[in-house]
């Protein structure tokens with residue numbers, strides 16, 4: 001589980017995340033939704049330790065990671081699928097996945113990874129750069145999963161992906177949740193997607209949380225209004 005308390009993040013003198021508090025328990029999928037520029041990527045980068053926090057704390061399963069480097073946070077159980085996927089284009093699919101395995105000390109890519117992503121098994125010898133956007137997204141998720149995360153962060157996983165494949169990504173996230181004891185946090189702008197994966201939806205606006213609801217209680221018109229203003 002992830003616990004974030006009074007998190008503030010700045011670029012120079014400019015504060016972009018203004019003291020966020022939230023807890024995401026095990027076996028919950030949380031969607032953080034907001035328009036472009038509202039702070040989703042900044043929040044995720046600070047959770048994984050790419051950006052420093054200027055105030056507040058982040059803990060994973062009760063372990064405070066606020067002062068830790070990114071690689072130490074990964075060891076503590078947080079994994080990150082960045083916006084734009086950022087797979088290694090000149091490495092093969094298999095090599096891309098193996099880059100995630102140093103942390104978990106796995107010797108071989110576990111069968112359950114290829115069971116989740118059969119297309120990656122078929123393409124294991126292909127270069128990452130030759131995959132479609134949806135396949136690269138699956139590869140980025142596979143690479144994150146082999147670190148055996150307790151908390152999986154995905155920054156706008158549907159961006160630039162065609163609708164039929166968006167459904168596949170949703171199915172995969174739901175399957176991961178079923179198979180593992182995991183906390184999933186996804187940042188998104190696509191409400192139809194979050195309504196199929198999230199247990200809870202929070203809306204972020206200019207670095208503040210302005211709305212929160214359980215999926216079954218969500219007023220979709222209200223969220224759409226927040227996303228389109």
Ligand SMILES: Nc1ncnc2c1ncn2[C@@H]1O[C@H](COP(=O)(O)OP(=O)(O)OP(=O)(O)O)[C@@H](O)[C@H]1O
Pocket residue numbers: 011016034035036037038039040041042043083
């Ligand atoms: N490197 C940077 N230096 C200064 N300001 C930045 C930097 N990166 C982002 N910002 C600002 O921080 C705010 C939040 O941006 P952020 O990228 O986190 O938003 P986002 O919700 O992830 O949007 P998007 O969907 O476009 O990625 C914006 O006002 C943006 O201009």
